Amino acid sequence: MSAAPIELPRWADVALVPLVSVAAALLVAGLVVIGIGENPLEATALMLRGALGSAEGIGFTLYYATNFIFTGLAVAVAFHAGLFNIGGEGQATAAGIAMAFACLGLSWAPGFIAVPLAILAAAAGGALWAFIPGWLQAKRGSHVVITTIMLNFVAATLIVYLLREVIGKPGSMQPETPDFPAQAVLTPMHQLLAPFGLRLPPTPLNSALLLALLSLFAVWLLIWRTRLGYAIRTVGANPRAAAYAGISPAAVTMVAMAISGALAGGLAVNEALGVQHRLVLDFTAGYGFVGIAVALMGRGHPVGVGLAALLFGVLYQGGAELSFDKPAITRDMVVVIGGVLILFAGALDGLFRRLVAGVLRSGRSGA
Amino acid sequence: MDWLQTLAVVLDSTIRLSVPLICAAMAGLWSERAGVVDIGLEGKMLIAAFASAVAAFASGSAWIGLGAGVLAALALALVHGFAAITWRGNQIVSGVAINMLAAGLTVILGNAWYGQGGRTPSLEGAARFGELTLPFARWAREHVPILGLFYDEVISGHSAPAYLAFLCVLLTAFVLKRTRFGLRIRAVGENPAAVDTAGISVARLRYGAVAICGLLCGLGGTYLAAAQSAGFLPHMTAGRGFIALAAVIFANWRPWPALGACLLFGLLDAVAIRLQGVTLPGIGLVPVEAIQALPYVMTVVLLAGFIGKATPPRASGLPYVKER
Numbered sequence: 001m002s003a004a005p006i007e008l009p010r011w012a013d014v015a016l017v018p019l020v021s022v023a024a025a026l027l028v029a030g031l032v033v034i035g036i037g038e039n040p041l042e043a044t045a046l047m048l049r050g051a052l053g054s055a056e057g058i059g060f061t062l063y064y065a066t067n068f069i070f071t072g073l074a075v076a077v078a079f080h081a082g083l084f085n086i087g088g089e090g091q092a093t094a095a096g097i098a099m100a101f102a103c104l105g106l107s108w109a110p111g112f113i114a115v116p117l118a119i120l121a122a123a124a125g126g127a128l129w130a131f132i133p134g135w136l137q138a139k140r141g142s143h144v145v146i147t148t149i150m151l152n153f154v155a156a157t158l159i160v161y162l163l164r165e166v167i168g169k170p171g172s173m174q175p176e177t178p179d180f181p182a183q184a185v186l187t188p189m190h191q192l193l194a195p196f197g198l199r200l201p202p203t204p205l206n207s208a209l210l211l212a213l214l215s216l217f218a219v220w221l222l223i224w225r226t227r228l229g230y231a232i233r234t235v236g237a238n239p240r241a242a243a244y245a246g247i248s249p250a251a252v253t254m255v256a257m258a259i260s261g262a263l264a265g266g267l268a269v270n271e272a273l274g275v276q277h278r279l280v281l282d283f284t285a286g287y288g289f290v291g292i293a294v295a296l297m298g299r300g301h302p303v304g305v306g307l308a309a310l311l312f313g314v315l316y317q318g319g320a321e322l323s324f325d326k327p328a329i330t331r332d333m334v335v336v337i338g339g340v341l342i343l344f345a346g347a348l349d350g351l352f353r354r355l356v357a358g359v360l361r362s363g364r365s366g367a
Numbered sequence: 368m369d370w371l372q373t374l375a376v377v378l379d380s381t382i383r384l385s386v387p388l389i390c391a392a393m394a395g396l397w398s399e400r401a402g403v404v405d406i407g408l409e410g411k412m413l414i415a416a417f418a419s420a421v422a423a424f425a426s427g428s429a430w431i432g433l434g435a436g437v438l439a440a441l442a443l444a445l446v447h448g449f450a451a452i453t454w455r456g457n458q459i460v461s462g463v464a465i466n467m468l469a470a471g472l473t474v475i476l477g478n479a480w481y482g483q484g485g486r487t488p489s490l491e492g493a494a495r496f497g498e499l500t501l502p503f504a505r506w507a508r509e510h511v512p513i514l515g516l517f518y519d520e521v522i523s524g525h526s527a528p529a530y531l532a533f534l535c536v537l538l539t540a541f542v543l544k545r546t547r548f549g550l551r552i553r554a555v556g557e558n559p560a561a562v563d564t565a566g567i568s569v570a571r572l573r574y575g576a577v578a579i580c581g582l583l584c585g586l587g588g589t590y591l592a593a594a595q596s597a598g599f600l601p602h603m604t605a606g607r608g609f610i611a612l613a614a615v616i617f618a619n620w621r622p623w624p625a626l627g628a629c630l631l632f633g634l635l636d637a638v639a640i641r642l643q644g645v646t647l648p649g650i651g652l653v654p655v656e657a658i659q660a661l662p663y664v665m666t667v668v669l670l671a672g673f674i675g676k677a678t679p680p681r682a683s684g685l686p687y688v689k690e691r
Contacts, residue, residue: 032472036479084459142670142677145459146616149406149609150663157663161656292463328479332471339467343446347456347464 006353012360013353018297018304021344021352022311028340029333036328043322043329050321051314057321059189059203063275065313066205069212070266071291072309073219074126076300077263078144080223081256082236087133087148088264088288090155091126095265096272097159098125100167100279103180114184115273119211122269123262129155130261131254138250144257152288163281175281186274206274208266215263216302222259232256264288286335293338296345312338371513375520377637382521383595385633386529387412387604390587391611392618392625393532393539394580399620400543401576402556402682403451406462407443408584409608410469415440415588417473420487420599421480423494423592432494432593433528437585443469444581445574452573455686466608474601485601487592496526496594526594528586535583540622552576556680559687569687584608613666616677632662 030040071088078085102121106114133147163175186207190200223229234242239249271283298304319331391408398405418439423432450456474485504523507515543549555572592599618624639658
């Protein structure tokens with residue numbers, strides 16, 4: 001086995017390799033479906049109908065995709081700086097906590113002040129929770145992966161404590177905050193679009209989707225069109241060369257982690273400010289980890305992240321509908337697909353590039 | 368003598384709670400000393416817990432459960448090895464994948480097979496590891512003051528996998544330190560090129576270490592499902608794989624200190640359970656979450672070099688490339 005990197009044409013690198021790994025991951029999922037005695041083709045049809053077959057289904061799909069855009073972008077930005085942020089769950093939790101404090105303290109404020117401040121609080125909370133590992137790696141030499149894992153657990157215990165003792169709803173046995181003030185929450189999409197004559201069924205889809213699309217564009221702008229983005233990509237490609245060119249890898253590490261954490265905070269905005277209108281325990285629900293699959297599949301590019309987020313939105317909503325019809329296939333299937341996809345598109349990237357290269361070569365020699 | 372009894376009970380549950388940590392920590396130690404970073408300990412334990420519960424329920428034998436648990440964890444370990452060693456993939460990405468795979472797969476299969484929301488039916492009789500009473504335990508409790516009580520309460524009365532776990536610490540320490548195989552494992556984690564130059568296969572050594580890692584995770588997972596509990600619950604590992612990882616870092620990748628760290632984290636857990644809802648004079652209601660978060664916070668502080676210094680094996684996380 002040679003160690004030389006496998007050269008592929010750009011279109012194959014950008015589109016074909018991710019598509020092949022998605023297909024392979026779905027194939028594995030199909031095998032699991034067969035293994036539990038169901039028909040994978042029937043399951044796929046049910047899933048697609050559930051996710052895309054109605055306006056309501058599409059609304060739910062886009063709502064889930066919003067979460068995946070935020071967590072996928074968070075992982076992607078850190079990737080560009082050569083950092084592996086697997087703390088999306090913890091950062092979103094910290095963002096939710098900060099946002100809950102802001103919302104509950106801002107009951108006097110009108111919506112146009114309270115909502116932006118709440119979103120900023122979420123971004124700040126997520127950024128802080130990611131800045132800590134960034135700072136520790138840059139200044140104290142501890143690895144960002146281990147620190148983000150540990151901080152995930154710290155955030156998980158912190159939110160339990162806070163919801164029970166500090167910001168919990170008085171008299172409630174559920175670990176949740178009181179409802180946020182009515183003016184300090186995001187508008188559901190079906191209300192937002194009603195004045196334009198668009199009649200949509202009520203779904204959890206809300207204006208956080210617009211924030212997510214804005215984030216996609218902003219990340220593209222940041223990474224490929226700004227000085228900071230150039231610094232981030234340079235540090236990610238070669239920290240030594242970056243230092244030689246006068247870029248401080250330590251500063252870039254901290255800034256990139258903070259941006260990454262702020263993006264993960266978007267998950268809290270969509271879930272707590274957009275849908276639940278209060279902070280509940282475990283609202284992160286594994287979205288942070290699936291974000292890793294989204295970023296890997298999207299090759300770190302906002303367009304790819306958007307498409308991958310949409311795919312996972314379809315899987316999530318379709319999976320929910322599917323589990324109504326086929327109780328044996330629970331939504332945990334998405335977690336399996338996410339895991340297999342991370343394995344294929346991330347860890348076994350070399351294998352898939354080789355496969356694609358082999359097929360391309362044989363195709364060329366055959367023609 | 369009431370507080371002595373309390374102390375003995377707390378120490379007893381310390382042992383019980385640290386057994387899965389000890390297995391996973393030894394597993395992580397093997398893998399990382401050979402240069403393969405493994406954050407998939409959690410997933411491997413989880414799949415082992417599931418497989419052991421399924422097999423023990425089907426066969427009625429806890430030992431067959433242990434075999435199935437070990438095989439399941441071994442399979443995932445080999446997937447990690449295939450990605451990390453053969454294809455030189457990112458080891459952390461692969462670990463994350465394995466954790467997600469195990470978390471999803473166990474719930475889906477459990478739900479499809481038993482329809483209890485991912486739980487497996489509860490294990491009874493020989494399908495579960497019983498408590499072994501060591502010789503003279505009852506006698507010592509009555510005739511030897513203090514030590515007898517501790518012998519009976521703390522040392523005796525655990526299940527077979529628990530004693531196996533402690534045996535594994537002994538074996539790990541001995542093999543890594545005193546045998547040729549152990550020396551080679553350590554060498555391959557520090558300087559694989561040197562091992563390669565000596566004509567020894569880096570890949571084979573690393574596969575060996577990864578397989579041992581899987582075996583030990585299998586033991587830990589089986590203990591959770593077929594000894595500590597009576598069956599599998601979704602996500603029952605609850606972060607223990609990561610606490611074990613913390614213990615390995617804490618112990619600077621050495622077996623005996625890793626045992627100490629696991630016992631310490633087990634003690635914290637036991638104390639947290641004991642203090643649930645207890646009001647202490649001067650402190651008030653004990654914030655149990657603070658105690659639960661302590662292992663994670665301590666690891667972050669340690670890694671930052673504020674107390675001591677963590678020195679991982681030099682080649683850990685780096686795929687070995689023979690030559691270009």
